[in-house]
Amino acid sequence: MKITIKRFDKRKEPQSIDMNYPIFEGLTLLENFIKIKTTIDPTLSFNGVCRSGVCGSCSVMVNGKAVLACSYKPKDGDHIEPLNYHEVKRDLIVDRSKAQDTLKTAKTWLQSDARKENANKVEVQSSCILCDSCFASCPVMAVNENFLGPFALTKAYRYAIQGENRETIDLIQQNGVWDCTLCGECTLACPQGIDPKMDIMNLRSKSVQAGYCDPNFANMSFGLDFTQGF
Amino acid sequence: MTTDVLVIGSGGAGLSAALKVKELGADVIVTTKTLPTNANTCMAQGGFNASFGDDIAIHTDDTLRSSYGLGSKTMIEQMCKSSQNALDWLISKGVPFSLNENNELETRFMGGSTNKRTYYAEDYTGLKILQTLYDECLKNDIKFQTNRYLLNLIIDKETKEVSGATFLDIGSGNIEEIRAKSVIVATGGYSGVYHGFTTNGFGSSGDGIAAVVRAGGMASDLEFVQFHPTALKRSSILISEAARGEGGYLVNSDGVRFVDELAPRDIVSRAISNELNQNKEVFLDVRHLGSEKLSHLLPQELKLCKIYENIDMANDLIPIKSVAHYTMGGIEVDQKLQAKGLKGCFAVGECSNAHIHGANRLGGNSLLEIISIGLIAGENAVNYESQNRFKENSQLAKDKAFINAVYNNFTNQINFYEKREFLGKILYHNAGVSRNDTGLKGVLAALRQMQREFTFMGISDKSKELNTNLIDFIEFGNTLEVAEMLLVGALHRNESRGAHYREDFQQTNDTFKAHSIFWKEDGVLCAEFKDIR
Numbered sequence: 001m002k003i004t005i006k007r008f009d010k011r012k013e014p015q016s017i018d019m020n021y022p023i024f025e026g027l028t029l030l031e032n033f034i035k036i037k038t039t040i041d042p043t044l045s046f047n048g049v050c051r052s053g054v055c056g057s058c059s060v061m062v063n064g065k066a067v068l069a070c071s072y073k074p075k076d077g078d079h080i081e082p083l084n085y086h087e088v089k090r091d092l093i094v095d096r097s098k099a100q101d102t103l104k105t106a107k108t109w110l111q112s113d114a115r116k117e118n119a120n121k122v123e124v125q126s127s128c129i130l131c132d133s134c135f136a137s138c139p140v141m142a143v144n145e146n147f148l149g150p151f152a153l154t155k156a157y158r159y160a161i162q163g164e165n166r167e168t169i170d171l172i173q174q175n176g177v178w179d180c181t182l183c184g185e186c187t188l189a190c191p192q193g194i195d196p197k198m199d200i201m202n203l204r205s206k207s208v209q210a211g212y213c214d215p216n217f218a219n220m221s222f223g224l225d226f227t228q229g230f
Numbered sequence: 231m232t233t234d235v236l237v238i239g240s241g242g243a244g245l246s247a248a249l250k251v252k253e254l255g256a257d258v259i260v261t262t263k264t265l266p267t268n269a270n271t272c273m274a275q276g277g278f279n280a281s282f283g284d285d286i287a288i289h290t291d292d293t294l295r296s297s298y299g300l301g302s303k304t305m306i307e308q309m310c311k312s313s314q315n316a317l318d319w320l321i322s323k324g325v326p327f328s329l330n331e332n333n334e335l336e337t338r339f340m341g342g343s344t345n346k347r348t349y350y351a352e353d354y355t356g357l358k359i360l361q362t363l364y365d366e367c368l369k370n371d372i373k374f375q376t377n378r379y380l381l382n383l384i385i386d387k388e389t390k391e392v393s394g395a396t397f398l399d400i401g402s403g404n405i406e407e408i409r410a411k412s413v414i415v416a417t418g419g420y421s422g423v424y425h426g427f428t429t430n431g432f433g434s435s436g437d438g439i440a441a442v443v444r445a446g447g448m449a450s451d452l453e454f455v456q457f458h459p460t461a462l463k464r465s466s467i468l469i470s471e472a473a474r475g476e477g478g479y480l481v482n483s484d485g486v487r488f489v490d491e492l493a494p495r496d497i498v499s500r501a502i503s504n505e506l507n508q509n510k511e512v513f514l515d516v517r518h519l520g521s522e523k524l525s526h527l528l529p530q531e532l533k534l535c536k537i538y539e540n541i542d543m544a545n546d547l548i549p550i551k552s553v554a555h556y557t558m559g560g561i562e563v564d565q566k567l568q569a570k571g572l573k574g575c576f577a578v579g580e581c582s583n584a585h586i587h588g589a590n591r592l593g594g595n596s597l598l599e600i601i602s603i604g605l606i607a608g609e610n611a612v613n614y615e616s617q618n619r620f621k622e623n624s625q626l627a628k629d630k631a632f633i634n635a636v637y638n639n640f641t642n643q644i645n646f647y648e649k650r651e652f653l654g655k656i657l658y659h660n661a662g663v664s665r666n667d668t669g670l671k672g673v674l675a676a677l678r679q680m681q682r683e684f685t686f687m688g689i690s691d692k693s694k695e696l697n698t699n700l701i702d703f704i705e706f707g708n709t710l711e712v713a714e715m716l717l718v719g720a721l722h723r724n725e726s727r728g729a730h731y732r733e734d735f736q737q738t739n740d741t742f743k744a745h746s747i748f749w750k751e752d753g754v755l756c757a758e759f760k761d762i763r
Contacts, residue, residue: 011693011695026540028537031465037647037698037699038648038651039647042647042689042690042691042699043691043693043699045696045697045698047264047268048432049268049431049433050268050272050273050431051431051432051465051467052273052467052468053530053533053534054272054354054530055268055269055272057264057265057268071533071537072537073537089401089695089696090695090696093696096265097376103365103368104368107369108368109324109366109368109369110323110324110365110369111369113322114321114322114323114324116329116333117329117333118326119326119327119328119329119351120326120329123326123328123352126326126351126354126358126361126362127354128361129267129357129361130265130267155365159324159365162324162326163324
């Protein structure tokens, strides 16, 4: 019973190697990392704080899927890698700043007085823990690195419900709501049960209400060219 | 790097203070040893106490009563009076507190409270407060320095004024200083000394408390640690009090209920520890609530039981133990939250002892404290008039030399991870829910031996960048300093009071109606009891 961890150290040659470690059975993946660090190899580098799935710091890729290490029990042959679409700093530690800068780009905060009566409507969206699992699962990231990504858009939706966030609606038109393919990978990845795909669809409606239209439609001829007459 | 106010720590207390500083027009930098939202605040489930009208006096009395004589009426009153404002402030920032069908704020009862005054956001109250405040910080363009590990405060030896702090930049491995006109320490509690026996996240090592004492400040009442009755047996993961509030039973391996499940936490914790000491197991039994009700009321718990113990709460007994949960003691501060013995250094939140919780904490008051007192600390730090700003100081050179020594001179012949685990275990069994003279003296002797052996410990990872082995080691060093104070306090407090229970002195003795105070002289720990006037 073993797991493979993709190790990375930019000062070493080769920089990246796969290493096998035994599984400490009955323990979560995060507890396995700790066991490895404290009893086998103190150089293994990873993040993890709360152990109970609410701080968002320990997310990694297991067999290509983003999971919280503290909420996952490893299985024989699992392949562990750092989060997709993040710059790897060392082993499983990645730079989260680029992903989290999307919050500033879209200004995902309350821009007006709070609509207090809408608190329950954002019960799900407001439980985001910034673990970046959705971001690391989003296929759009592979083709457009400037895409805002799912969690920023969920947050944009949250504050558009909680306040008069017109500016955010303007800011998510580029590399935002219309770039999503609605594949739903983010929804599957979210450990908090958030549905960014649905939030993005709702933001599209809000965008249309605000006078925007789907730029994809503008380019479509639907196979007929009306300008030539019949 | 320089700023007006340096906030060390990015939990609820640090972020509230930083937002207040910014609102008052001053420049602020917030440092964290991880990322801004990775603080223990996100684990606070229960709720946020707020009182208004006639209830303010009752809330004050409830808090005073749970403090078992060690709470300051002035401070408690200040907190309770500002609680409604603090709640309104959070709501104005967008914290989505749960509403009932008439769109009014929901409240729940918490143990020890006379009235229902705990506001909540499902079982994610702390998480939603923290995440929303972080969004608000982004809005206000507050500068964060992430992955910065606090080493020491920068202090003028003559005037005792603090003008910044030194940090290890974990990412680069460089040692740097951030200078400021005033400093707010908001580094959290020290339940992490009970390694393996705490509900807290990793890193609750009392870094700020240790740094303040090293700088010439004082700590107090460190022997008061609240143990939570219901944590999962193997992993110490918290199972919320709500499980008992909703009707869960505690039973031993004979299937017998042995305590009133809704008694205060210290009483329930001791009863559990009694059973465990008789080699019985203790279980939380919520099976009678039914799976439908459980998935609605305790969704987080259902998930955690499955992952950590591989059990289904609806059909199985949950094996539990009581573990360290919240630390009442901390940096001794005056009524302006300024660390005693220092100038220009404020402390707030779990790392601070503002004489609010005293010998035990009322549920729902910790989230209240970090916000209401956090805002006040921010204001006081802005108003502090610094004297000797940014005078040259040798702290940075000293800290560089220390880290250099850890890399090159500490022999690493003793595995500190083994010591950390051992210390956690003996602290838990001898300085936990129930203590006695012999046990405490034994742990203190073992701990002092570890302090002597410290240079024979060290790091195996010699990388400069992102060296988490080094961080674990420095944290362990802080743990050794804080645990020593905890043990000295527990050993000399020959009485039982609140969360501190001595088998050999089971009664409360008002000779000890006093704060234990700790400080260092030439690196040697000193302690005394200071009467409450």
